Amino acid sequence: MIYDCAIVGGGAAGLSAALVLGRARRSVALLDNSQPRNAVTRESHGFLTRDGVTPSEFRHIAYAEVLSYPSVEHHAARVTDIRKLEAGFRIVMDNGVTIQARKLLMASGLREVLPSIPGIAEFYGKSLFNCPYCDGWELRDQPLILLAEQPRVYHAAKLLYHWSPDLVVCTNGSNVLTDEEKQVLTSRNIQVTDEKVAAFHGTKGKLEQVEFADGSRIERTGGFIAPQLLPQTDFRESLGYEMTEADGISTDATGKSTVPGLYAAGEAASGASMNLILAAAAGSMAAMSINVELMEEEFSS
Known part of the structure; x- marks a missing residue:
């Protein structure tokens, strides 16, 4: 037929x-x-x-x-x-x-296609997500990380801020934020870093820490990433x-x-x-x- x-x-x-x-x-x-x-x-x-x-x-x-x-x-x-x-x-x-x-x-x-970062698959869909409209409510008011290597990271940061002002924005080594955009974000006490993420740490899919390439770590309980x-x-x-x-x-x-x-x-x-x-x-x-x-x-x- x-x-x-x-x-x-x-x-x-x-x-x-x-x-x-x-x-x-x-x-x-x-x-x-x-x-x-x-x-x-x-x-x-x-x-x-x-x-x-x-x-x-x-x-x-x-x-x-x-x-x-x-x-x-x-x-x-x-x-x-x-x-x-x-x-x-x-x-x-x-x-x-x-x-x-x-x-x-x-x-x-x-x-x-997720960023090539050790541990990311363990947390994706459990405490790391892609869409704030889909999962922002569940992570409201928590210490979050936003990881994105694309220019839309600026828009995403402003959007996510309404769900949680305790926010760290990471471009993972990409130069996608202008100085003016960084200034706008930091004026809202949003931490901005270009340092590459070395690994995510936590247990049973629950994010606890983000480790950077320079060896430093920050405590975060969740966040959002922008996969390809x-x-x-x-x-x-x-x-x-x-x-x-x-x-x-x-x-x-x-x-x-x-x-x-x-x-x-x-x-x-x-x-x-x-x-x-x-x-x-x-x-x-x-x-x-x-x-x-x-x-x-x-x-x-």
């Missing part, structure tokens, strides 16, 4: 799109190998009626709802190749299965879609890309970290746009 739409990725964006299309009686192939970026996170926040839900529970509930619609099928596999056809797309998976679909939604999200974010899947060469400056798939407001029939939603389109509710909204919008495009094609044939 030829599906109305294939969705690559089973996060909030992909699942929301599958739900909308399933309810629209569209045949959907949901392609997801269950490797979400937020798998290390203990709780997800900011999603109404599900605040504090674990990522695994969120996916379990969402899959149960989505797959209750008979036209939605889940393929638990990794996509290895996608080709544009004259009318639609051919998708190859690592289990040897090949399918075709009239429309394609890329919702595979991003993967994180890369596309979970990259088919720009085979599909020819345009990219944004943030390395996301370029789309219009409805999720439509520069390639006919190809849509993108969530982090795959933004190229940046996105919380659940925004990703879900983007997936729903893209699905509605896909359904309208299918409808118009059916009425014009």
Whole structure:
């Protein structure tokens, strides 16, 4: 069979799109190998009626709802190749299965590359996080560290200050803060250091100390880091879609890309970290746009 739409990725964006299309009686192939970026996170926040839900529970509930619609099928596999056809797309998976679909939604999200610092993986998702909106409340008023090697560290520091003024900002050896920005931060009693972090110390995922390359240590109970974010899947060469400056798939407001029939939603389109509710909204919008495009094609044939 030829599906109305294939969705690559089973996060909030992909699942929301599958739900909308399933309810629209569209045949959907949901392609997801269950490797979400937020798998290390203990709780997800900011999603109404599900605040504090674990990522695994969120996916379990969402899959149960989505797959209750008979036209939605889940393929638990990794996509290895996608080709544009004259009318639609051919998708190859690592289990040897090949399918075709009239429309394609890329919702595979991003993967994180953490700074190369001993001990960081032990604390990431437990006392070190990426998004203040997701985990800032739980770390409020604690002694925190913000570690970022990108220019957005200045914005992140100002943002995080509202959750806890007891803040140390570390650029890990990168010269990304101007003298004026450092002055603004230090005027708020925010400590700023360019010293490289040598290691994180603590027990059972709970951060206790940050050790720097010069041998000095500071006591911190948590913090935020800015990992490098890369596309979970990259088919720009085979599909020819345009990219944004943030390395996301370029789309219009409805999720439509520069390639006919190809849509993108969530982090795959933004190229940046996105919380659940925004990703879900983007997936729903893209699905509605896909359904309208299918409808118009059916009425014009």
